[in-house]
Amino acid sequence: MNPPESRKEKAQKIAANPSAYKICEGCDSIVTLVSVTCPNCHSFRFDSSSERVVEQALMLGSREQNSVTSTDLF
Numbered sequence: 628m629n630p631p632e633s634r635k636e637k638a639q640k641i642a643a644n645p646s647a648y649k650i651c652e653g654c655d656s657i658v659t660l661v662s663v664t665c666p667n668c669h670s671f672r673f674d675s676s677s678e679r680v681v682e683q684a685l686m687l688g689s690r691e692q693n694s695v696t697s698t699d700l701f
């Protein structure tokens with residue numbers, strides 16, 4: 628019965644734990660570190676630097692819906 632997490636809350640979670648995520652080099656999606664290919668563009672090249680993950684999470688969190696799907700975060 629929890630309300631759905633807002634984009635901002637997801638972004639803050641990611642930013643608080645950047646080592647669990649990486650950035651797709653193809654489309655800049657944030658994906659979990661265990662992902663082998665990007666769910667959006669099927670790229671297999673990622674940047675796992677924490678700085679970049681935090682930066683991207685905050686950027687996505689500050690943006691409003693529709694430009695990316697909710698699944699790209701997980």
Ligand SMILES: [Zn+2]
Nearest residue numbers: 651654665668
């Ligand atoms: Zn991608």
